Each structure stands twice: as C-alpha cells, then as structure tokens.
Amino acid sequence: MHLHVNGTLHDLPDDAVAPEMPLLWALRDALNLTGTKIGCGIGACGACTVHVGGEPQRACVLPLSAVGTRPVRTIEALGAPDQPHPLQAAWLAHQVPQCGWCQSGMLMAAAALLERNAAPSDADIDAAITNLCRCGSYPRVRRAIHAAAAARRAAAPARKR
Ligand code: FES
Ligand code: FES
Missing domain, CATH: 3.10.20.30 (Beta-grasp domain)
Structure with missing residues (x-):
C-alpha cells in the first residue's frame, strides 16, 4: 500500500x-x-x-x-526549528501548551483554518477548533491564532505557506 x-x-x-x-x-x-x-x-x-x-x-x-x-x-x-510556521511561533510567544498532548492536533486544526480564513473571528475559531484540551488552553489558543493570522497577513505576499 x-x-x-x-x-x-x-x-x-x-x-x-x-x-x-x-x-x-x-x-x-x-x-x-x-x-x-x-x-x-x-x-x-x-x-x-x-x-x-x-x-x-x-x-x-x-x-x-x-x-x-x-x-x-x-x-x-508544519514547520521546522529554523523556520517555524507562524502558528508555531505564536504558540511559543503565547506559551500555549501545558501538558502538550493535544497541541499537535490543535496546531494542525488551526493551520487548516488559516489556510481558508486569513482573518478568523473568535466565532470562526470556536467553530473550527473543536479539539479538546484537558489543560484548558483554549484562551491562549485563540490569542495565538489571532497573532499568527496577523503575522501571516503582514508577511503576505512574500509568504509562501
Ligand atoms: S484521538 Fe482521534 S479524535 Fe481523539
Ligand atoms: S495542553 Fe494538556 S491537554 Fe491540552
């Protein structure tokens, strides 16, 4: 296969x-x-x-x-240590992870959201990110997504991913 x-x-x-x-x-x-x-x-x-x-x-x-x-x-x-995805950079800046177990899934869901919506609202984020986090990182996830979206918009059109 x-x-x-x-x-x-x-x-x-x-x-x-x-x-x-x-x-x-x-x-x-x-x-x-x-x-x-x-x-x-x-x-x-x-x-x-x-x-x-x-x-x-x-x-x-x-x-x-x-x-x-x-x-x-x-x-x-999604990114590399020397070239992190804007979400990964925002995740670090906003200290999103706690135990970390849910976070790779959170990041992939967030990346998919930003691919189709360059400026998601809080409601857009809540609708798209249905992932569960037992550590309650939801407010930081939301802040980091807004930050990454802003960074991507600021970097466009040079941004390739
Ligand atoms: S492990 Fe797949 S949705 Fe929970
Ligand atoms: S950071 Fe622990 S479950 Fe989400």
Whole structure:
C-alpha cells in the first residue's frame, strides 16, 4: 500500500498495514511519525488531527482505504526549528501548551483554518477548533491564532505557506 506523507511516497508492506487500519496507526507505528497523538481514539478529541488532501481529519477514525492517494500532512511537516510556521511561533510567544498532548492536533486544526480564513473571528475559531484540551488552553489558543493570522497577513505576499 502506498501512502503519501509530508511530501514522500511511502510503500508500506501489506503485512504491516491493512486497508481498514486507521491512518493514525500507520503514521505512528509504520512511519514512526509520533508527533500526532492519540487521545480518545473515537474521533472526539482531535489530538490526532492531520491534514488529508488539505483538510483537517481525525486520523484515529480514518481508515487507510479512505485516504487513498490524497497527500497527508502531519505536525512534523508544519514547520521546522529554523523556520517555524507562524502558528508555531505564536504558540511559543503565547506559551500555549501545558501538558502538550493535544497541541499537535490543535496546531494542525488551526493551520487548516488559516489556510481558508486569513482573518478568523473568535466565532470562526470556536467553530473550527473543536479539539479538546484537558489543560484548558483554549484562551491562549485563540490569542495565538489571532497573532499568527496577523503575522501571516503582514508577511503576505512574500509568504509562501
Ligand atoms: S484521538 Fe482521534 S479524535 Fe481523539
Ligand atoms: S495542553 Fe494538556 S491537554 Fe491540552
């Protein structure tokens, strides 16, 4: 089975993955991309959020057969230490994470929001970011998204991502 993840086409052996395997298992166990976390495992918390074909998806309930040829993007490809995504920079500036477990999913959900809405309102953020955080980072998440959106608008059109 082939899986296109973070710009690389992976050939996963059939004895390691099955079509009904959730994407999250393939990412973490077959590809060792452990930045995507498991929380509830039933599609409720959003800790496992990745992008599939540019859309945020909960990888714990998405079988590989439903991914098909669509490209997958995980937190490992959102930015780099020397070139963080504006959201990652804002996350640091606003000290968003507490325990951190939900945060890669939060960031991927937020990144998908900014791709389709350059200036989200509080209501837009609340509607789009349905991820759960047991540490209650929601106010900081909201502030950081506003900050990142402003930074992206200020950087446009030089910004490429
Ligand atoms: S672990 Fe996937 S939604 Fe909670
Ligand atoms: S930072 Fe701990 S669950 Fe969100």
